[in-house]
Amino acid sequence: MINQRIRTAGVAAFITATLIGSNPINAQQELTVHMNETIAPIQPTMYGIFFEDINFAADGGLYAEMIKNRSFEFTLPMMGWTQPNSDRHSFNEESGYALPVKYAEGDANQNFIRVQVKNAEGYELHNEGFRGMGIKEGEAYRFTFDAKQMQGNVSSVTVTLLNDAGKSIGEAIIPVSGSEWASYKAELIPNETVMKGSLKLTFEGTGELGLDMVSLFPKDTWKGRENGLRKDLVQLLADMDPGFLRFPGGCIVEGRTLARRYQWKKTVGPVEERPNLINRWNTEFEHRLTPDYYQSFGLGFFEYFQLSEDLGAEPLPILSCGIACQFNTGELVPMDELQPYVQDALDLIEFANGSTDTPWGKVREDMGHPEPFNMKYIGVGNEQWGPEYIERYKVFNEAIQFKYPDIIIVSGSGPFPEGDYFEYGMKELKKIGAEIIDEHYYKSPQWFKENATRYDSYDRNGPKIFAGEYAAQSVAIASPENKNNWDTALAEAAFMTGLERNAEVVQLTSYAPLMAHAEGWQWTPDMIWFNNLESYGTPNYYVQKLYATNRGTDLISITQDGMSLTGQDDLFASATLDSEANEVVLKMVNTSDKPKEIVLNFEGKKVKSQGTVQVLRDDSLTSENSFDSQEEISPVTKAISVKGSTSKQTLAPYSLNVVRIAFKK
Numbered sequence: 001m002i003n004q005r006i007r008t009a010g011v012a013a014f015i016t017a018t019l020i021g022s023n024p025i026n027a028q029q030e031l032t033v034h035m036n037e038t039i040a041p042i043q044p045t046m047y048g049i050f051f052e053d054i055n056f057a058a059d060g061g062l063y064a065e066m067i068k069n070r071s072f073e074f075t076l077p078m079m080g081w082t083q084p085n086s087d088r089h090s091f092n093e094e095s096g097y098a099l100p101v102k103y104a105e106g107d108a109n110q111n112f113i114r115v116q117v118k119n120a121e122g123y124e125l126h127n128e129g130f131r132g133m134g135i136k137e138g139e140a141y142r143f144t145f146d147a148k149q150m151q152g153n154v155s156s157v158t159v160t161l162l163n164d165a166g167k168s169i170g171e172a173i174i175p176v177s178g179s180e181w182a183s184y185k186a187e188l189i190p191n192e193t194v195m196k197g198s199l200k201l202t203f204e205g206t207g208e209l210g211l212d213m214v215s216l217f218p219k220d221t222w223k224g225r226e227n228g229l230r231k232d233l234v235q236l237l238a239d240m241d242p243g244f245l246r247f248p249g250g251c252i253v254e255g256r257t258l259a260r261r262y263q264w265k266k267t268v269g270p271v272e273e274r275p276n277l278i279n280r281w282n283t284e285f286e287h288r289l290t291p292d293y294y295q296s297f298g299l300g301f302f303e304y305f306q307l308s309e310d311l312g313a314e315p316l317p318i319l320s321c322g323i324a325c326q327f328n329t330g331e332l333v334p335m336d337e338l339q340p341y342v343q344d345a346l347d348l349i350e351f352a353n354g355s356t357d358t359p360w361g362k363v364r365e366d367m368g369h370p371e372p373f374n375m376k377y378i379g380v381g382n383e384q385w386g387p388e389y390i391e392r393y394k395v396f397n398e399a400i401q402f403k404y405p406d407i408i409i410v411s412g413s414g415p416f417p418e419g420d421y422f423e424y425g426m427k428e429l430k431k432i433g434a435e436i437i438d439e440h441y442y443k444s445p446q447w448f449k450e451n452a453t454r455y456d457s458y459d460r461n462g463p464k465i466f467a468g469e470y471a472a473q474s475v476a477i478a479s480p481e482n483k484n485n486w487d488t489a490l491a492e493a494a495f496m497t498g499l500e501r502n503a504e505v506v507q508l509t510s511y512a513p514l515m516a517h518a519e520g521w522q523w524t525p526d527m528i529w530f531n532n533l534e535s536y537g538t539p540n541y542y543v544q545k546l547y548a549t550n551r552g553t554d555l556i557s558i559t560q561d562g563m564s565l566t567g568q569d570d571l572f573a574s575a576t577l578d579s580e581a582n583e584v585v586l587k588m589v590n591t592s593d594k595p596k597e598i599v600l601n602f603e604g605k606k607v608k609s610q611g612t613v614q615v616l617r618d619d620s621l622t623s624e625n626s627f628d629s630q631e632e633i634s635p636v637t638k639a640i641s642v643k644g645s646t647s648k649q650t651l652a653p654y655s656l657n658v659v660r661i662a663f664k665k
């Protein structure tokens with residue numbers, strides 16, 4: 001009953017808003033919070049994270065490896081490496097030179113380098129890192145490499161960390177010996193902090209040395225893991241308390257061609273055996289070419305599951321459905337060759353959840369996690385459209401449901417939130433009885449404000465919705481001029497009241513993309529920006545964080561004159577009860593440039609006389625956070641008071657306000 005009233009109210013409210021225009025500035029708006037009628041549970045998965053290796057988000061970002069092309073597997077095997085005193089083209093090789101050597105044809109770890117040291121005084125091999133290396137004074141770094149003597153006697157390798165000016169800021173000498181491959185390590189503690197450091201290798205003796213897997217990690221990774229993740233970046237994610245982690249994308253799942261699709265089986269097991277792959281964002285955009293962007297898969301599926309577990313988030317892997325990115329080649333696997341793709345999905349479920357007696361459960365055990373990851377969701381295809389997707393999806397759907405009836409399958413409605421592809425996909429997926437459909441929208445801030453009622457009319461008995469990729473674009477989709485400004489974040493905050501008001505239907509949501517390296521990005525806007533030393537959350541991040549950390553457990557309604565607040569007079573609102581904390585939680589967004597005086601009337605439960613409001617605001621819609629001003633736009637918490645069952649509030653211009661007040665049971 002209440003659902004019906006609120007949903008129809010959304011449409012009525014829009015008409016009312018159009019008719020009456022703005023309220024006089026100081027008129028009080030009376031809002032009623034209906035605490036006695038819960039509409040639907042808010043799913044723990046309501047606010048989550050979308051992760052894709054775009055913008056150097058994995059290699060060069062979250063994955064803490066500091067050496068680019070550590071195992072010489074890029075298409076140009078010496079990319080990222082330089083030999084300043086050795087130039088083959090001018091026959092200047094007196095000091096020595098390194099050449100790539102192939103082990104054998106095959107997938108994994110194809111190359112190593114043969115370093116010929118002719119003059120130990122002169123020969124140097126440098127790695128430039130990912131737009132430099134961020135090195136911190138006094139912190140420990142773990143340097144490792146594999147080596148074998150091939151000729152003569154190169155008796156030691158000296159590793160030196162260099163500052164921006166090329167001066168040593170820490171070094172270690174590592175003796176090497178033996179004609180068989182062996183692993184070596186050293187610890188370095190630099191004496192200076194630099195943003196754009198680099199690494200230099202020099203050698204003692206002359207001869208030829210084989211080198212491979214040259215790696216440098218900070219010791220202080222997330223949870224101190226070797227082969228670990230960058231601590232500051234994971235911390236920003238953990239602070240969001242996300243309900244799920246979707247991985248590994250995005251278009252990266254599909255690949256520009258099928259050969260370059262993401263194949264999870266190639267991302268597990270020992271890191272040195274994971275074959276590298278060119279990153280599909282490498283040369284996608286003419287305006288942001290990144291030819292040195294590859295996937296080492298050091299952050300692979302095991303690590304994604306582990307990260308989900310660390311974050312307390314449901315793992316939500318998305319797999320290729322046998323269609324390459326339809327914005328690129330759209331290459332299709334023939335239907336009679338689809339089976340290996342389906343098998344990948346079935347095997348992934350075994351990898352995540354199977355007992356250690358199963359082949360893939362055993363792989364998980366061997367990687368150090370005998371307990372299952374308890375994966376509940378799997379996504380089939382990313383942004384596919386048309387009959388080609390539906391016919392492939394049906395095969396996956398049948399096979400997964402048959403073998404693993406408890407697994408929830410996430411399907412996709414294509415790249416756009418309306419239009420022919422969308423309509424067709426939704427219609428067909430509903431016919432099949434799809435459980436959860438992923439929708440994507442990269443639209444203007446205006447669109448987000450106008451679409452706060454988008455889900456009011458969705459069938460409560462139809463598929464559930466995963467708003468899997470969305471972000472307001474200040475200029476246009478994929479424009480390099482897009483900004484993470486307050487205008488975009490405020491519009492998303494307004495829209496999110498609509499997601500929350502429709503929690504019966506919308507059960508998972510995530511902003512996209514997640515992360516971007518300040519110098520290595522291809523796509524903007526992004527929720528978190530980082531360089532090699534620092535990271536910060538954008539205003540969009542704080543909006544996501546405020547929603548996710550104030551989710552509540554049960555949806556209730558908040559109305560004005562019996563209608564939901566969906567933008568009439570520039571006011572948007574949603575409300576939940578938090579039955580664990582016994583608090584009522586309100587999100588109110590004022591998108592106007594004027595303050596709003598409101599009176600909150602709490603009905604159905606007695607509320608306490610004190611509460612809090614977290615306010616995220618800025619006077620200017622063009623304001624942004626930056627490395628120099630990382631928390632320019634960030635929440636400020638204030639106390640609020642309640643008299644009896646009412647509370648008077650002033651909502652600042654351009655503000656998101658999250659109110660929490662305890663109630664008596």
Ligand code: AHR
Nearest residue numbers: 249250251252383512513
């Ligand atoms: O988030 C960036 C890209 O946008 C994703 O990879 C893709 O799914 C969407 O088109």
